[in-house]
Amino acid sequence: MTTTTSPRSTASWQAADAAHFLHPFTDFQALAAKGSRVITRGDNIYIWDSEGHKLLDAISGLWCVNVGYGQRALIDAATRQMETLPFYNSFFQTTTMPAVELAELLSSVSPPGFKHVFFSGSGSEGNDTVLRMVRRYWDLLGQPQRKVIISRKNAYHGSTVAGASLGGMSYMHAQGDLPIPDIVHIEQPFAFQLGQGMSRADFGLLAASWLEDKINELGADRVAAFIGEPIQGAGGVIIPPETYWPEVQRICDKHGVLLVSDEVICGFGRTGSWFGCETMGFKPDLMTFAKGVTSGYIPLGGVMVGARIAKVLIEQGGEFEHGYTYSGHPVACAVGLANVKLIQQLGLVDHVRDDVGPYLAQKYAELADHPLVGEASSCGLMAALQLVKNKTTSMPFASELEVGMLCRSHCFGNGLVMRAVGDRMIIAPPLVITRAQVDELAGLIKRCLDLTLADVHTRGWLN
Numbered sequence: 358m359t360t361t362t363s364p365r366s367t368a369s370w371q372a373a374d375a376a377h378f379l380h381p382f383t384d385f386q387a388l389a390a391k392g393s394r395v396i397t398r399g400d401n402i403y404i405w406d407s408e409g410h411k412l413l414d415a416i417s418g419l420w421c422v423n424v425g426y427g428q429r430a431l432i433d434a435a436t437r438q439m440e441t442l443p444f445y446n447s448f449f450q451t452t453t454m455p456a457v458e459l460a461e462l463l464s465s466v467s468p469p470g471f472k473h474v475f476f477s478g479s480g481s482e483g484n485d486t487v488l489r490m491v492r493r494y495w496d497l498l499g500q501p502q503r504k505v506i507i508s509r510k511n512a513y514h515g516s517t518v519a520g521a522s523l524g525g526m527s528y529m530h531a532q533g534d535l536p537i538p539d540i541v542h543i544e545q546p547f548a549f550q551l552g553q554g555m556s557r558a559d560f561g562l563l564a565a566s567w568l569e570d571k572i573n574e575l576g577a578d579r580v581a582a583f584i585g586e587p588i589q590g591a592g593g594v595i596i597p598p599e600t601y602w603p604e605v606q607r608i609c610d611k612h613g614v615l616l617v618s619d620e621v622i623c624g625f626g627r628t629g630s631w632f633g634c635e636t637m638g639f640k641p642d643l644m645t646f647a648k649g650v651t652s653g654y655i656p657l658g659g660v661m662v663g664a665r666i667a668k669v670l671i672e673q674g675g676e677f678e679h680g681y682t683y684s685g686h687p688v689a690c691a692v693g694l695a696n697v698k699l700i701q702q703l704g705l706v707d708h709v710r711d712d713v714g715p716y717l718a719q720k721y722a723e724l725a726d727h728p729l730v731g732e733a734s735s736c737g738l739m740a741a742l743q744l745v746k747n748k749t750t751s752m753p754f755a756s757e758l759e760v761g762m763l764c765r766s767h768c769f770g771n772g773l774v775m776r777a778v779g780d781r782m783i784i785a786p787p788l789v790i791t792r793a794q795v796d797e798l799a800g801l802i803k804r805c806l807d808l809t810l811a812d813v814h815t816r817g818w819l820n
């Protein structure tokens with residue numbers, strides 16, 4: 358065995374990374390040529406890379422670090438549970454205390470009617486569980502032909518076979534013959550793209566009517582469920598008009614269709630309520646969660662099961678032939694428990710709803726005046742800036758110019774992590790962010806927009 362005394366250089370980490378680690382959603386060869394940024398530590402809303410650069414992490418890791426980095430309560434909870442019982446299964450009529458306690462706590466913070474939880478290891482697995490449960494529900498009710506799940510284009514529901522099928526990302530469907538049968542997609546409620554010239558309220562009703570059109574086309578007796586994110590996250594922080602979700606609810610109720618809210622991003626305070634469906638005004642039958650349940654400190658996901666489905670599964674179902682080795686993992690649940698309690702202790706849901714959420718909205722209203730910005734929108738601590746070539750006509754840049762990526766690289770260069778979805782710049786900062794840090798964030802965004810504007814100007818892309 359050899360021991361090295363000098364620490365590995367960034368280049369050496371990058372070389373080993375490129376040689377062995379296939380990253381998710383990555384062009385392997387292109388990344389190898391460029392080299393990964395090596396992130397070494399985090400504290401509060403900031404992260405540092407191996408070259409010592411400090412970055413304000415405005416995307417919370419990947420929409421998950423709701424309580425920020427370095428929270429002692431979560432670290433201690435994991436340590437204690439690992440020392441006591443690092444793992445035990447819940448398959449064979451056994452349970453563990455952290456799983457029970459977290460299940461209890463989750464039902465207490467969920468909307469009324471959600472008394473049960475099925476645990477998974479991730480959001481994708483949670484949506485696999487949704488698919489299994491929804492179809493099982495209709496089988497048990499003697500309507501096995503009710504199989505079709507309606508979702509939306511540009512939705513993100515994960516990357517397993519069921520998750521990617523439920524999702525509406527065409528570039529994902531293009532690889533691996535997806536979606537699987539009996540999953541269909543309607544258009545998304547994206548007012549900026551599809552509702553120009555209409556009031557937001559009217560567009561919301563129109564977008565919801567596409568669901569009813571699809572139900573009528575298929576026949577309601579074939580439709581099992583509708584699934585959606587209250588606010589589409591990975592699709593570009595697309596905030597539907599206020600009229601949308603209540604109308605979707607009305608349509609689902611009318612046709613007996615189950616309603617599933619994918620709360621993987623919107624859950625745990627992100628929108629200023631415990632769950633996004635509460636902010637958007639609807640009452641789902643199932644809620645998928647992951648990410649914010651542990652603030653990303655450890656993998657955990659699951660499905661909150663509402664009364665309508667729980668009753669049938671429990672009273673008529675017999676054995677449900679589904680589960681994961683890590684369903685109710687004691688360490689993950691202990692961290693989830695500490696995380697949810699910390700959100701309560703710090704009052705983060707109110708902090709988002711009453712303080713930093715409205716304050717961020719104010720800052721975004723100012724950013725809306727920037728010449729590059731065609732639309733600025735936010736809800737709680739999710740926000741988007743649509744970059745456009747022409748502010749008055751909302752004309753977009755040609756997509757091959759990759760103006761969003763240009764802006765993103767200015768962000769990295771100036772100490773800010775902001776994500777680009779096409780030319781839509783999106784953020785979802787940790788919920789612990791303060792007003793002073795929102796000022797810092799808005800200042801960084803402004804500087805990066807100015808630098809991007811100067812670039813597109815120099816390159817003659819504004820003409």
Ligand SMILES: *Cc1c(COP(=O)(O)O)cnc(C)c1O
Pocket residue numbers: 420478479480481482513514515516586590591619620621622647648658
């Ligand atoms: C991230 C995400 C998922 C998938 O969660 P994983 O933990 O990556 O499997 C599902 N739905 C939504 C809305 C997400 O944002």
